[in-house]
Amino acid sequence: MTKVGFEIGEIVELRHALGGRKDQRKAVILGFEPNVLFDSVQCVKIMIIGSDQPTFTLSDRVVKL
Numbered sequence: 001m002t003k004v005g006f007e008i009g010e011i012v013e014l015r016h017a018l019g020g021r022k023d024q025r026k027a028v029i030l031g032f033e034p035n036v037l038f039d040s041v042q043c044v045k046i047m048i049i050g051s052d053q054p055t056f057t058l059s060d061r062v063v064k065l
Contacts, residue, residue, distance in 0.1 A: 012062045030054055
């Protein structure tokens, strides 16, 4: 299943609004919300590596490694 250019199980990097590459975190894509936010931005369920609970982020804050 591919949505917005990502696949479930893919390891990605989170992009922060403040920039700065030294505190970039990696995460695994767990799923996608069925509704599309705005035009091409979608809500993505992720598990940040080192975390114990999944969270959600927007697809424009996730970049491929």
